[in-house]
Amino acid sequence: MFVLGIDPGLSRCGYGCVAQEGGRERAVAAGVVTTDRELSLPERLATLRHDLRELVRELSPDVVVVERVFFQTNVRTAMSVGQASGVALLTASEAGCAIAEYSSNEVKLAVAGYGSATKEQVQRMVATLLLLERPPRPPDAADALALALCHIASSRSARLRVAGGTR
Amino acid sequence: MFVLGIDPGLSRCGYGCVAQEGGRERAVAAGVVTTDRELSLPERLATLRHDLRELVRELSPDVVVVERVFFQTNVRTAMSVGQASGVALLTASEAGCAIAEYSSNEVKLAVAGYGSATKEQVQRMVATLLLLERPPRPPDAADALALALCHIASSRSARLRVAGGTR
Numbered sequence: 001m002f003v004l005g006i007d008p009g010l011s012r013c014g015y016g017c018v019a020q021e022g023g024r025e026r027a028v029a030a031g032v033v034t035t036d037r038e039l040s041l042p043e044r045l046a047t048l049r050h051d052l053r054e055l056v057r058e059l060s061p062d063v064v065v066v067e068r069v070f071f072q073t074n075v076r077t078a079m080s081v082g083q084a085s086g087v088a089l090l091t092a093s094e095a096g097c098a099i100a101e102y103s104s105n106e107v108k109l110a111v112a113g114y115g116s117a118t119k120e121q122v123q124r125m126v127a128t129l130l131l132l133e134r135p136p137r138p139p140d141a142a143d144a145l146a147l148a149l150c151h152i153a154s155s156r157s158a159r160l161r162v163a164g165g166t167r
Numbered sequence: 168m169f170v171l172g173i174d175p176g177l178s179r180c181g182y183g184c185v186a187q188e189g190g191r192e193r194a195v196a197a198g199v200v201t202t203d204r205e206l207s208l209p210e211r212l213a214t215l216r217h218d219l220r221e222l223v224r225e226l227s228p229d230v231v232v233v234e235r236v237f238f239q240t241n242v243r244t245a246m247s248v249g250q251a252s253g254v255a256l257l258t259a260s261e262a263g264c265a266i267a268e269y270s271s272n273e274v275k276l277a278v279a280g281y282g283s284a285t286k287e288q289v290q291r292m293v294a295t296l297l298l299l300e301r302p303p304r305p306p307d308a309a310d311a312l313a314l315a316l317c318h319i320a321s322s323r324s325a326r327l328r329v330a331g332g333t334r
Contacts, residue, residue, distance in 0.1 A: 040266070041256060041268075042256040042257065042259060042260035042266045043260060045253055045256050045257040045260065046257055046260040046261055049257055049261075069246065070246070078245075078249070079236065079237070079249050081249075082245070082246050082248075082249020082250050082252075082253065083249050083250065083252060083253030083256070084253065085249075085250060085253075086212055086249065086250030086251065086252075086253035086254050087253050087254070087257055089208060089209040089212050089250070090209065090212040090213055090216055090254055090257075092209060093209035093210060093212065093213040094213055094216075099207070099209045101208070
């Protein structure tokens with residue numbers, strides 16, 4: 001199973017693809033899609049859409065996992081994160097992929113074991129789980145890999161619950 | 168010139184197309200694209216995308232005008248409005264249309280003459296300016312027509328400024 005995590009953003013949109021084979025996870029690809037700040041907003045969204053579509057074509061993920069975003073800090077960023085997440089969800093839907101969404105807290109809980117883990121702790125856990133020498137760079141790529149790992153962990157515990165009956 | 172206004176929303180996305188011919192404005196089309204609340208978010212975004220693309224194909228607007236959204240009231244709605252606006256801007260960009268964005272206050276100022284006009288006042292002015300017997304229904308469609316009228320008014324005043332030099 002190939003799981004593609006997407007950490008949505010207009011300036012920097014992280015992606016990370018994890019393969020699950022025989023009970024092991026392996027990083028297949030990780031990086032960042034960027035858009036030129038000099039372009040207009042519609043042009044930047046179209047660039048993001050183009051690059052994400054190519055990525056989905058290339059990797060053929062079974063599941064695309066997009067971070068569920070909320071509005072907390074910077075109102076200007078929140079708007080563009082919302083727009084970028086709309087484009088990511090749309091692209092995955094049109095490609096016929098299954099889609100899952102998790103909040104940042106769910107990712108921390110699944111990957112680092114507790115919801116108040118720091119970003120650095122999550123990134124170190126990503127490296128440990130994927131047997132990488134160091135946390136993937138840039139951080140957006142590591143965050144996207146964490147999303148993919150979160151989905152794999154939660155699918156596994158859902159299967160355990162089914163197998164275990166009441167658990 | 169055909170100007171298509173889009174008032175972005177996930178449950179209800181208003182649209183209104185205004186033709187400007189010989190210094191007069193005429194409503195060409197107005198309505199609402201809705202998406203089924205029973206569908207998943209990605210499916211709803213894909214439906215919106217499909218319907219907006221059909222609309223742009225059918226109307227062939229020279230300019231698409233999308234309301235510039237901010238986060239004020241309902242945080243849950245703000246997120247889906249952001250996602251819907253991303254899809255609208257993307258669709259217009261990929262169709263090769265020119266794109267303009269105006270805030271709700273700019274629309275009120277251009278159409279009703281002052282930025283603190285009520286929604287009802289703006290809707291009545293839309294009817295007056297487009298020689299309609301009553302404000303278009305539903306309100307989302309009237310808001311979208313107001314966006315188109317705002318763009319026409321601001322293009323006109325930009326031309327006047329150019330022609331008048333210092334004015």
